Amino acid sequence: MRSVRARTRQAILDAAIEVLSRNPAAPLGEVATAADVGRTTLHRYFPERTDLIEALKEEAGRRLDEARLRARVGDETGASAIRRLCQEYFDLGDVLSLLFREQIAFEDEGDCDDGFTAMIERGHSDGSIDPELPATWISNLMWSHLYGGWSYISEAQVSRHEALRLVLRSIEGAVTPR
Amino acid sequence: MRSVRARTRQAILDAAIEVLSRNPAAPLGEVATAADVGRTTLHRYFPERTDLIEALKEEAGRRLDEARLRARVGDETGASAIRRLCQEYFDLGDVLSLLFREQIAFEDEGDCDDGFTAMIERGHSDGSIDPELPATWISNLMWSHLYGGWSYISEAQVSRHEALRLVLRSIEGAVTPR
DNA sequence: CCTTTCTGGAACATCGGTGTTCCATTGCGG
DNA sequence: CCGCAATGGAACACCGATGTTCCAGAAAGG
Known part of the structure; x- marks a missing residue:
């Protein structure tokens, strides 16, 4: 039962x-x-409503963790790692919007966890990420883009795949040293 | 009286x-x-509440128009124009969040108005904006960034000015041809 | 100074969402 | 096949936000 x-x-x-x-x-x-x-x-x-929200946070957190795991943020260059991370996160779909709309987002997530910071710093060293950009900003950037990309799908009548392409393209451009 | x-x-x-x-x-x-x-x-x-919201839309629309006017989006290269536009929009502060939180945003604004599209296409021609990126996407990108930048201020305890710097830096990076 | 206009507090009806209780029905699982 | 667990509908009290009315006091402007 x-x-x-x-x-x-x-x-x-x-x-x-x-x-x-x-x-x-x-x-x-x-x-x-x-x-x-x-x-x-x-x-x-x-x-109560709050109980549901609570459980929802946990659920979202779990899915986020799984995605992060799949992305293997410890491998290869910082830039390629963040690219994989975005891909995985992007596939979370509705969960993304939820993390935004509720203010769950950056409170479980923290400004960004240790793994994330490490990834960015690796990118700073290996020359794939502009050292001028702090990890917290890149985290913020990533989430904005993900949300933007997702809403772009319904706004511009564009395929999920195309939206993801644009997101990755833009993040890479924003992060690459000039 | x-x-x-x-x-x-x-x-x-x-x-x-x-x-x-x-x-x-x-x-x-x-x-x-x-x-x-x-x-x-x-x-x-x-x-009624809706009357207030209505008036609010108009007010926001007016401020948006003023900002767009100040930015002189018709001058110089496409990239420099979008840079000025972001600066002006960024200074709108709370109005930005409002445009997001209420779904006013992309309905008065449309996907983006004619002036905006013209600006981007000029950028495509003069080589300052990647022709692969459609105007609608760049519009979306800009708004995401603006909102992200604004929320970054309270999240990361960073000055308004620093946040704006990062926003401009990132948008420029995202938009520049590779 | 006096009138007209604007104001804000109090009281009220209404409405929609919430959370609870009770009960009849359904359907797993032993 | 029987019994216990799970379900969902109905009815209810409750609460906070909304919108309305009324009136007395403040303030602008002649």
């Missing part, structure tokens, strides 16, 4: 990501509907 | 920009307080 609960819980979380990423103030009823679940059931799993 | 009404109205608008840029869902009472005005008075000037 454990699996039933787990499945329902996950369905709610997935729906919440989808709905709340588009509108953080959306009523819980909408989340429930999107999850194909009664509002009552939603409250059974997450008694 | 005309001037009294105008002054009160403006005070409300200014307060609304400040408050709603930080939290678009803020209750009207907060706006009234920030404007040093009774909630009743606020409702006298803007009967």
